[in-house]
Amino acid sequence: MDAYLAPYAAKIKASFGQPLVQAPQGLYRGRRGEENLLGYWVADTMRAAAAKATGDPIPFAITNAGGLRANLRVGMLKVEDIYDVMPFENEVVIIQLTGSQIIQVVREGLLHEGGEPCSGVRAELSGTPGRTAFHVTWTDGKPIDPAATYRVATTDYLYEGGGRMRTLSRGRGLIRTGLTLRQVLLDRCAELAKAGQPLLPPAPGRYVIPPALQEALRERELHF
Amino acid sequence: MERRDFLATLGAAAAVSALPLRAADEAGASGRITLLHTNDTHSHIEPFGPGNGALSGRGGVARRATLIKRLRASVGSSLLLDAGDTFQGTPFFNMYKGRLDYRLMRMMGYEATTLGNHDFDNGVDMLVAAMESMERMNHPNAPFAFINCNFDFKGAPHLEKRMRPYMVREFPGMKVGITGVGVAFDGLVAPQNHLGVAWRDPYESLNPVVKHLREKEKVDLVVVLSHLGYQMDGPFDDLRLPAHVPGVDAVIGGHTHTFLDAPVRVPQAMGETLVFQVGWAGVNLGRMDFAVAHGEVRASGGLSMPVEA
Numbered sequence: 001m002d003a004y005l006a007p008y009a010a011k012i013k014a015s016f017g018q019p020l021v022q023a024p025q026g027l028y029r030g031r032r033g034e035e036n037l038l039g040y041w042v043a044d045t046m047r048a049a050a051a052k053a054t055g056d057p058i059p060f061a062i063t064n065a066g067g068l069r070a071n072l073r074v075g076m077l078k079v080e081d082i083y084d085v086m087p088f089e090n091e092v093v094i095i096q097l098t099g100s101q102i103i104q105v106v107r108e109g110l111l112h113e114g115g116e117p118c119s120g121v122r123a124e125l126s127g128t129p130g131r132t133a134f135h136v137t138w139t140d141g142k143p144i145d146p147a148a149t150y151r152v153a154t155t156d157y158l159y160e161g162g163g164r165m166r167t168l169s170r171g172r173g174l175i176r177t178g179l180t181l182r183q184v185l186l187d188r189c190a191e192l193a194k195a196g197q198p199l200l201p202p203a204p205g206r207y208v209i210p211p212a213l214q215e216a217l218r219e220r221e222l223h224f
Numbered sequence: 225m226e227r228r229d230f231l232a233t234l235g236a237a238a239a240v241s242a243l244p245l246r247a248a249d250e251a252g253a254s255g256r257i258t259l260l261h262t263n264d265t266h267s268h269i270e271p272f273g274p275g276n277g278a279l280s281g282r283g284g285v286a287r288r289a290t291l292i293k294r295l296r297a298s299v300g301s302s303l304l305l306d307a308g309d310t311f312q313g314t315p316f317f318n319m320y321k322g323r324l325d326y327r328l329m330r331m332m333g334y335e336a337t338t339l340g341n342h343d344f345d346n347g348v349d350m351l352v353a354a355m356e357s358m359e360r361m362n363h364p365n366a367p368f369a370f371i372n373c374n375f376d377f378k379g380a381p382h383l384e385k386r387m388r389p390y391m392v393r394e395f396p397g398m399k400v401g402i403t404g405v406g407v408a409f410d411g412l413v414a415p416q417n418h419l420g421v422a423w424r425d426p427y428e429s430l431n432p433v434v435k436h437l438r439e440k441e442k443v444d445l446v447v448v449l450s451h452l453g454y455q456m457d458g459p460f461d462d463l464r465l466p467a468h469v470p471g472v473d474a475v476i477g478g479h480t481h482t483f484l485d486a487p488v489r490v491p492q493a494m495g496e497t498l499v500f501q502v503g504w505a506g507v508n509l510g511r512m513d514f515a516v517a518h519g520e521v522r523a524s525g526g527l528s529m530p531v532e533a
Contacts, residue, residue: 001286001331008324009270012315053345055414089276091313094411173457175412176481178266178312178342186318 016080020186021193026074027201029065034214036065037201038072038085039117042185044202046092047119049184050153053177054094059138060102060120061153063181064163065113077189077199086182090155095171100146103136104167107224110134112164114217115207124208125224129216134224139206155181245515245522254517255397258302259447259526260292261512263478264340264504265306266313267325271533272505281533282507288531289332291509296333299513301395304333307478308340308406308451311354313505321350326358329368336369336391338404338449340478341412348419352382371404371449374429379420390433392441398516401437404449405430407479408460426452426460427468434471444516445473453479454501462499466492473521474512477501487512487526495521502528 027038047061070084097105106123109116115123120139127133137143156176158168192199209217216222245254271284296302306329311322322343329337343351359367370387377384390403405426409418430448437443448469453461454477462477470493477499487498502510512526 001289001328004331005269005286005328008316008320012319015315015319053414054411056411087275089272089279089313176479178309178345180313183315183318 016078016083018079020077020079020082020189022198023072023074023077023200024198025201027072027199029068029071035204035207036068036115036117037204039063039065039068040119040202040206041199042068042181043117043119045184045188046155046181047153049179049187050092050094050151050177053179054175056151058094058151058153060097060118060150062105062109062116062118062158062165062168063155064116064158064165066163067155067157067181068117072199079186082182082185082189086180086185088157088181090157090181092153092177092179092181092184093156093159094175094177095152095154095159095168096149096173097152097167097171098146099144099148099150101167101170102144102150102152103146105165106136107134108165108167110207110217111220111222111224115209116163116165118206122206122208125213125217125222126210127213129213129221132213132222132224245517253397253444254515254522255395255444256300256513256515257395257398257400257445258295258299259305259474259476259510259512259514260295260302261305261307261476261500261502261510262288262506262508263307263476263501263510264309264481265325265506266309266342266504267311267317267322268314268505269316269324269328270314272507279505279507283505283531285328285332285506287533288506288509291529291531292332295509295511301398303335303393303400303402303447305402305447305449305476306334306337307449307476307501308338309342309478309504310337310340312342312345321346322354323357326354327361330358330361330363330365333365334368335393336371336402336404336449338372338451339370339375339406340451341407341409344409344413344417344421347417348380348383348421352386355386371402372406373403373433374405374424374426376422376424377420379422383421390437392437392443398444399442400445400447401441401443402447402449403430403433403437404451406451407453427465430465430469430472434469438471442519444519445514445521446471447474447476448472450475450477451479452477454482454484454499455480462501463488463490466490466497466499470494472497473514473524475499476510476512483508483528485528487524498524498526500526507531
């Protein structure tokens with residue numbers, strides 16, 4: 001069995017050095033409280049992959065910054081760079097959350113981790129460290145219906161209670177896509193390269209936090 | 225082999241011959257069988273690397289093959305079965321499109337599997353190509369069977385001719401009937417990936433098959449390979465199945481990646497059903513033992529065995 005497998009495994013190992021796609025600006029995680037553009041790309045990619053896998057729209061995706069273990073530096077990315085970003089076998093899963101649970105997930109990510117990488121929504125903090133207002137809408141500014149149920153893409157790790165966004169574990173109707181997060185990133189890179197396009201970071205603006213509040217958030221002194 | 229694995233293997237090997245049959249049964253139509261099984265192996269051909277929590281260092285087909293070989297050498301009659309979702313999960317699937325997974329299963333000596341939702345991930349044609357690749361390989365083991373009774377394959381003739389609703393295997397003193405059911409496609413498999421395949425109510429599909437196996441084929445033991453899931457929000461899952469489909473002795477489950485240490489006994493109209501599932505990724509091998517006499521299960525047991533170095 002080992003002898004039969006060896007050439008198949010060797011071919012996969014050899015693929016680690018293969019060029020994937022150009023990243024002319026790189027994609028970086030940023031410091032705590034700063035916008036995590038690498039994480040935004042990961043969340044966008046998992047959301048699109050979940051929608052493609054099931055044929056249903058997925059309005060929201062969230063992952064955890066702590067699971068992304070490297071930046072993507074400027075230049076031609078290789079397969080192993082994606083393995084460095086995502087060395088874990090975490091799977092993209094789809095759950096159902098109510099609008100108010102989605103808002104709570106974003107809040108938990110902000111309070112505990114300074115804002116976790118997400119896709120589909122825009123969160124804004126305003127006011128002062130003593131009196132902070134928290135507001136979340138869909139990306140286009142439309143309100144999230146707190147009572148409606150939405151499909152959410154995340155990882156099995158977060159759904160199973162890893163990380164500190166505990167409300168994710170309250171998701172219902174679990175669907176396992178069978179796709180590892182790493183695989184959907186690899187697939188997206190290959191798709192861009194095939195289309196002759198570079199990998200560019202998504203635009204910032206998903207977490208809008210005034211500098212004074214950013215400081216308080218980093219020090220975990222905010223309550224909202 | 226780790227001590228824990230060795231002890232589990234030894235304990236299980238001892239269990240099958242210890243399953244009691246009445247003295248009167250031993251002389252007549254009676255027999256014992258061991259079902260070895262996996263589910264949701266998801267292209268985990270190599271063991272998990274470090275950094276994967278409790279799964280680190282576990283699994284791998286070479287070790288699974290070794291464990292299977294040793295167990296089959298130490299028990300009497302046996303079947304090696306799988307509950308689906310062989311595909312998707314590692315670069316091995318992306319590069320070899322499930323062909324390698326199915327070929328390895330034939331090399332390990334599987335007799336039958338069913339289809340999970342992820343086995344449709346590359347569409348029906350790629351699924352058929354993987355089946356063909358396994359059937360055409362030159363190997364002393366026979367090709368294994370693909371079993372399902374609740375998908376209507378009429379619109380996908382190349383797949384239909386490779387599927388069967390059930391199969392019967394005869395062993396000394398007993399006959400075993402095996403059927404299979406799959407989870408609904410809706411929201412799990414994109415429509416273009418199951419073109420020509422329609423899902424039907426698994427309980428309604430199973431009942432006539434189980435009846436046929438018992439009454440026409442005269443099997444002594446009925447086994448269902450289920451990719452419905454252990455416990456689901458909806459009406460269809462392995463725990464609810466026995467109440468709707470009496471006459472099933474064993475459900476080899478999958479889909480929910482549920483780690484059970486031993487089969488769960490669910491009472492039903494004709495006795496009880498052993499419902500089992502052993503996690504995923506080939507980190508465990510399941511085992512259920514049955515002692516059967518005159519068409520009835522007289523004793524049964526089972527356990528999950530770790531696949532480790």
